[in-house]
Structure formats: structure tokens, C-alpha cells
Amino acid sequence: MTTPTYFATKYDSPQDEFLHDLAAIWSVDSDGSVDSPTGWWMVLDVDADDLLELRRDAQEAALRYGDTWLTTSVATLDHYAPLIAESPTEFSDYYRQVTGHFLLSGNDQGFCYVERFENVEQRDAKVAALDEAYGEWLDGDDYL
Numbered sequence: 001m002t003t004p005t006y007f008a009t010k011y012d013s014p015q016d017e018f019l020h021d022l023a024a025i026w027s028v029d030s031d032g033s034v035d036s037p038t039g040w041w042m043v044l045d046v047d048a049d050d051l052l053e054l055r056r057d058a059q060e061a062a063l064r065y066g067d068t069w070l071t072t073s074v075a076t077l078d079h080y081a082p083l084i085a086e087s088p089t090e091f092s093d094y095y096r097q098v099t100g101h102f103l104l105s106g107n108d109q110g111f112c113y114v115e116r117f118e119n120v121e122q123r124d125a126k127v128a129a130l131d132e133a134y135g136e137w138l139d140g141d142d143y144l
Contacts, residue, residue, distance in 0.1 A: 015097045016114040019044060020104055022054075031130070034108040036137045038130050041105040043123060048099055103127065 011017040023044050030042040101123045103115045117123035 010109075010111045012113070016112060018098055019046070019102055019114050020112050022046065022098075023104060025054075032105075032134050034106065036134055038134045038137065039105050039107040041103060041127065041130055043127060044102040044104060045120070046099050046102070048095070051095055051099065105130075 009017075011020065023042055026044075028042045028044055030040045032038045032040040034040055101117045101120050103117065103123050103126055104112060105115075106112045115123075115126070117126070
């Protein structure tokens with residue numbers, strides 16, 4: 001199977017689009033504001049078990065409600081990287097790209113950016129810097 005060409009829109013890759021959709025499905029809280037220099041941001045942690053659960057839920061929903069029920073993110077996941085696993089721990093490169101510790105952010109133009117971090121501590125340090133900058137913006141004259 002050949003991977004279809006991804007036409008970038010407000011995301012840089014299908015993985016970024018999937019992660020943003022996943023954050024919406026999971027109702028991940030965001031912080032910041034598109035009006036501030038920091039933009040908005042949210043943290044997301046995804047592991048292999050999360051992806052397997054998402055696949056099981058999507059398969060069950062498809063059987064119960066029909067294929068049209070599938071969400072965009074699950075369709076994106078299936079479209080770009082079918083699960084090739086014989087066992088639950090064997091994932092394609094695509095799946096490895098959407099597991100880990102992420103910081104999603106966006107701006108007033110609707111673009112979404114995804115940063116992947118080696119560990120939670122590195123990501124949390126970046127979030128702390130965003131929190132501080134956002135707080136300073138709220139306290140400043142530019143906010144009014």
C-alpha cells in the first residue's frame with residue numbers, strides 16, 4: 001500500500017493533524033490565547049495502549065453505527081497508517097510518531113504546531129516558560 005500524498009493545510013503533517021484531533025476527542029484543556037504572543041497551547045501524552053483503545057473503540061462503533069460514524073482522526077489514522085501489528089506492541093513508524101510527550105500550540109491564523117519532547121520534564125519546562133510569558137502579557141498594557 002502506498003501512502004497518499006499529504007497536502008498541508010493548517011498542519012505540517014498527518015501526524016500533527018491526528019494529534020490535534022486526538023486532543024479534541026479527549027477534551028484536553030488548553031491555555032493561553034490566540035490573541036497573545038504565546039498563542040494557545042496544550043499538552044498531550046500518548047502511548048501505544050491509547051492507540052489500541054482508540055482503534056478498538058472505532059471498530060466497535062463502526063460495527064454498531066456504520067463506517068460513517070468514524071471520526072476524522074480515526075479515519076486519518078487508518079488512512080495514513082494501517083495497523084500492521086500481529087501483536088499489540090508492534091507498530092509502524094507512523095504509530096511511533098504519534099506516541100510520546102507533545103506540546104500543541106496555535107496562533108490567530110488557525111495554524112497548529114506540534115513539538116515532541118524526549119521527556120515530560122523538558123516539555124513542562126517549555127510550558128512553564130509559556131505560562132510566564134502569557135502571565136506577563138495579561139498583566140501588561142497590550143492585553144487591554
